[in-house]
Amino acid sequence: MSDVRIHNLAISLDGFATGDGQALDSPFGHAGERLHEWFVSTRFFRAADGLPGGTFGADNAFAERHEPGIGAEIMGAGKFGPPGWHDDPDWKGWWGPTPPFHTPVFVLTHRPRPSIDMEGGTTYHFLDATPNDALEQAREAADGADVRIGGGPTVVRSFLAAGLVDHMHVAQVPIVLGRGVRLWDGLESLEETYDIEAVSTPSGITHLTFTAKNR
């Protein structure tokens, strides 16, 4: 069976994966770009934007694992758009006409709408479904490839709590955000079902990888 993977999920020291006050002009609220500086500095990210250069060390090695072998993504309504996007019939995500997914993307929302075909192979589907049911549909669409849970933290937590995640990569950034949406809430004893590795890199990031036991 294909795997369910999470990559490059950035959190602060105090466990927030996004800041307070998400809005159209601040997708991460008061966190700004601070959770993602390490990521946008990588060769992987810059190349996807058509830019030269970028870091080529351990941060980049982790970043690059985002794409290969992924056949579908599941994301939350809070990642797809800022508060209020449900009321804008023309909202098509943050990522412009050619989103970087290049696969079917399943947006979990209590207010689904018709699917949208984008350029470059991305199709947005909108689902009001349990994590289990959403995963079943995403797996079918992925056609044997893996499914990435793309965030945000609320959706990641719900898939972890349901025991559906095979592999998770979290990048811990040395800042204290103080407020926002926490990743770890409700996940007491997660270490009992995952093997956990930690590695810090010269940029100050600590990469935490979680591999489900007995798989």
Place this chain on the structure above:
Amino acid sequence: MSDVRIHNLAISLDGFATGDGQALDSPFGHAGERLHEWFVSTRFFRAADGLPGGTFGADNAFAERHEPGIGAEIMGAGKFGPPGWHDDPDWKGWWGPTPPFHTPVFVLTHRPRPSIDMEGGTTYHFLDATPNDALEQAREAADGADVRIGGGPTVVRSFLAAGLVDHMHVAQVPIVLGRGVRLWDGLESLEETYDIEAVSTPSGITHLTFTAKNR
């Protein structure tokens, strides 16, 4: 001027420095010994207990920094004893007749009692005072040496919030506790006043060091 230091403060991935339900038979509540396994395995800790062996790598190098140059400790009432110790006139701390401090120890409490002389150079003093005032007394007692803030998390937070800490070493353990007392609450933007380093070790611990800027 002497420095104010914090060493070997263990937290979970979700930032808890102690578990829920502290009691006489469970000093760390439901966390049990899980926050301190790395520490009690070190050569430093075992030698202090008169035991041979122990780890001799990076975890031990951090652990050993606990003692040298320290002339006094400040701790909270929650570290000194379990809930209810204030009502026991004979309570003299968790550490027996010869506590491992070997210096004056200032216990912050809203219910102070007379000082207690212990064997081996430890004297417990009980103070109802602000962090600033407590530090002034501890500095005087330390006689030019450094002052260690010994925990728990509530007291550490209050000294960090008051801008009194020069150096902090936190050991992050790869477990999700889910409940207890958090270290990071109320410390938003701590990175603005500290240089932060992270290093992970083969035991799975990530050592975070905080060095106050401009000192």
